[in-house]
Amino acid sequence: MKFNSDLLWSFYLIAAAVLFFSFGNFIGSSQTEKELSCQLKRSEEKIQILNRENQQLSEQLTSRGIYxxxxxxxxxxxxxxxxxxxxxxxxxxxxxxxxxxxxxxxxxxxxxxxxxxxxxxxxxxxxxxxxxxxxxxxxxxxxxxxxxxxxxxxxxxxxxxxxxxxxxxxxxxxxxxxxxxxxxxxxxxxxxxxxxxxxxxxxxxxxxxxxxxxxxxxxxxxxxxx
CATH class of the missing domain: 2.60.40.10 (Immunoglobulins)
Structure with a gap:
């Protein structure tokens, strides 16, 4: 019985380690996805700002007769x-x-x-x-x-x-x-x-x-x- 209980305890430890590792990967993956999502959002905002600035410049050039x-x-x-x-x-x-x-x-x-x-x-x-x-x-x-x-x-x-x-x-x-x-x-x-x-x-x-x-x-x- 001693051997079987030790084996069972080892199995529990291994299972817990696997679950902990998998959960950590899940959290890390979620954080990576969140970071990527934030980066994409910032890039989209920058593109929108550049487009607005370009449009404003074109309007300024037109209003000044420069084109x-x-x-x-x-x-x-x-x-x-x-x-x-x-x-x-x-x-x-x-x-x-x-x-x-x-x-x-x-x-x-x-x-x-x-x-x-x-x-x-x-x-x-x-x-x-x-x-x-x-x-x-x-x-x-x-x-x-x-x-x-x-x-x-x-x-x-x-x-x-x-x-x-x-x-x-x-x-x-x-x-x-x-x-x-x-x-x-x-x-x-x-x-x-x-x-x-x-x-x-x-x-x-x-x-x-x-x-x-x-x-x-x-x-x-x-x-x-x-």
Whole structure:
């Protein structure tokens, strides 16, 4: 009887362990499903927010008479001496037969504006065809002196836009940018400066050695020439 009772007790222990393990898996599975459900819900909320923001942007562009325009921005710098720029469409109306002329000049802070315009490097013309929403194009450009002045001229039919960028890299290797976009009449339609972009002591942004500008003073629909 001693043997049988020990065997029976062992069986109870094993059965209890199996039940405990199965119950733990059930709880863990339920928690995983709940976490996954929460993640999906958060993703859906983010998508809804992005859709609303995109719709609001389209409405703002329409109300301002801008409709659609191209915009270049920095997305990465995988190598120390290169920077990648992403060209995308702001708005919903595709730009057909888009032609892009891009120029670059390193070490712009040591050059005067009149000198710089005569020595802009890497002038390249690209025929992109149609630029549509959610179908961006990417360009790689050199960044050898931890700073560069970049200029884009966009043409689509009779419409033209210009975008200037100032790209600077700090000692940690982080890259920051400032840019302004104007239409064919040199009127500002968009602007941006990264948080942390190196400013002058007076809080201004250096365009060339002999020209500075305050970001807050760049007004929409005002004339801005580079």
């Amino acid at each position: 659609s325009y191209p915009q270049a921005g920095i997305i990465s710098a995988e190598e120390e001496d290169q920077v990648t720029l992403l060209l995308m469409l702001n708005g919903q109306k595709a730009l057909k037969d888009l032609v892009v002329k891009r120029s670059m000049l390193p070490g712009y802070s040591l050059l005067k504006g009149s000198e710089a315009k005569e020595t802009m490097l890497s002038q390249k013309i690209t025929y992109l065809g149609s630029l549509k929403p959610h179908t961006p194009a990417a360009f790689e450009m050199p960044l050898k002196q931890k700073e560069a002045a970049i200029e884009f001229i966009f043409k689509s039919g009779k419409k033209q836009w210009k975008q200037i960028l100032r790209v600077r890299q700090n000692d940690k290797g982080e890259i920051f940018s400032f840019w302004v976009i104007t239409n064919g009449n040199d009127l500002v339609i968009d602007k941006h400066v990264d948080k942390g972009f190196p400013m002058e002591k007076d809080g201004s942004i250096l365009l060339w050695e002999d020209r500075k500008v305050r970001y807050s003073e760049i007004e929409m629909n005002s004339v801005f020439r580079f």
